[in-house]
Amino acid sequence: GENVEQHPSTLSVQEGDSAVIKCTYSDSASNYFPWYKQELGKRPQLIIDIRSNVGEKKDQRIAVTLNKTAKHFSLHITETQPEDSAVYFCAATLDPGNEKLTFGTGTRLTIIP
Amino acid sequence: GAVVSQHPSWVICKSGTSVKIECRSLDFQATTMFWYRQFPKQSLMLMATSNEGSKATYEQGVEKDKFLINHASLTLSTLTVTSAHPEDSSFYICSARRGAGSSYEQYFGPGTRLTVT
Numbered sequence: 001g002e003n004v005e006q007h008p009s010t011l012s013v014q015e016g017d018s019a020v021i022k023c024t025y026s027d028s029a030s031n032y033f034p035w036y037k038q039e040l041g042k043r044p045q046l047i048i049d050i051r052s053n054v055g056e057k058k059d060q061r062i063a064v065t066l067n068k069t070a071k072h073f074s075l076h077i078t079e080t081q082p083e084d085s086a087v088y089f090c091a092a093t094l095d096p097g098n099e100k101l102t103f104g105t106g107t108r109l110t111i112i113p
Numbered sequence: 114g115a116v117v118s119q120h121p122s123w124v125i126c127k128s129g130t131s132v133k134i135e136c137r138s139l140d141f142q143a144t145t146m147f148w149y150r151q152f153p154k155q156s157l158m159l160m161a162t163s164n165e166g167s168k169a170t171y172e173q174g175v176e177k178d179k180f181l182i183n184h185a186s187l188t189l190s191t192l193t194v195t196s197a198h199p200e201d202s203s204f205y206i207c208s209a210r211r212g213a214g215s216s217y218e219q220y221f222g223p224g225t226r227l228t229v230t
Contacts, residue, residue, distance in 0.1 A: 034219070043206060043221040044157065089156060099145070099210060099217055103156045 002027040004092050006104030014112050019080055021107045023090035024072040030092040032099065033073045035064060038087045038106075047088075048075070077109075085111045116140050117209045119222035126197055126229055133193045134225045136207030142187035143209035147219065148180075151204045163190040197229040 003026040013019045025033075031052040036044035050057045050064045050073065057064050061080075066073040073092075077084055087108050091101040116139040126132050136146055144165050149157040161182050162170045169182035181193040190209075194201055206224040210217050 032217075036221075041224075041226075043223045046218060046220065049218065099219070100147070100159060100162060101219060102159075105156050 002030065002092060002102040004090060004102050004104045006090050006107060008107060009105065010108045010110070012110045012112055013080055015080055015082060017080055019075075019077045019084070019109055019111075021075045021088055021090070021109070022072060023074070023092075023104050024070075025092040025102075026071070027092070028068075028071060032093040033064070033066060034091050034101070035062075035075050036089045036091065036103075038089065044089060080111045082111050082113055085109060115209075115211050115218070115220040117207065117220045117222040119207055119225050121225060122223060123226040124228070126227070128198055128229055129196055131193055131195045132197055132227060133191055134205055134207075134227075136190045136192070136209070136222050138188045138209040138211075138220075141209070141211045143190075143211065144187060145210040146184060146190040147208045147210070148182060148190075148192050149206045149208065151206060151224075153204075157206065160192075194227065197227070199229045202227055202229045 006023045034049035035047050037047045038044040048059050048062050048064050050066050061078045063076040087106045089106050090104040118137045120135045146163040148160045150160050151157050159172050160175045163182045163184040165184045165187050171177045184190040204224050204226050207222045208219040210219050
């Protein structure tokens with residue numbers, strides 16, 4: 001089945017600097033790659049997503065890039081702020097037929113004021 | 114926006130009892146809902162896919178007789194943990210799929226923290 005690896009597991013950056021989180025997936029048939037932000041004890045919230053027909057997508061300070069050939073995608077957060085501190089999960093579709101998502105192991109991002 | 118609710122938000126039950134968790138899509142119809150389990154500091158693990166009007170599809174290793182799923186309408190799916198044991202204590206989260214075909218998104222409920230004593 002699908003396997004999604006996520007790195008790093010923890011990341012600390014100074015406020016204002018950029019943060020990059022990377023994921024790789026195994027199933028070349030995957031076609032949808034969302035990123036979720038989860039604060040402690042709360043629900044995962046969709047922050048950005050990308051589909052396999054697009055190489056890059058940006059929404060204000062957040063961007064996602066996708067390299068289908070290498071089967072990896074990355075989350076980029078610029079001008080980080082304390083409220084960006086959370087756990088971030090990448091995910092990939094395992095089966096386009098029913099859109100089951102396989103999640104990465106998560107990255108705990110800490111923004112240092 | 115797309116709002117998904119879950120009830121209850123937390124529950125404590127005794128070992129051997131059953132607990133029902135509800136997942137509702139409030140402002141859209143969801144033909145497909147998903148149930149996840151998340152242990153502390155771990156990722157979300159898909160338990161089952163719930164389809165309106167049909168039987169749920171369980172992931173490997175998930176006991177379908179222990180985790181009963183019913184997707185009775187386009188806005189409601191329920192997960193019943195039967196004969197709960199302390200090892201079932203976890204954070205259970207549902208998600209609902211909005212959209213169809215290649216244009217869809219999943220939105221998560223707020224989760225239910227189950228503690229079995």
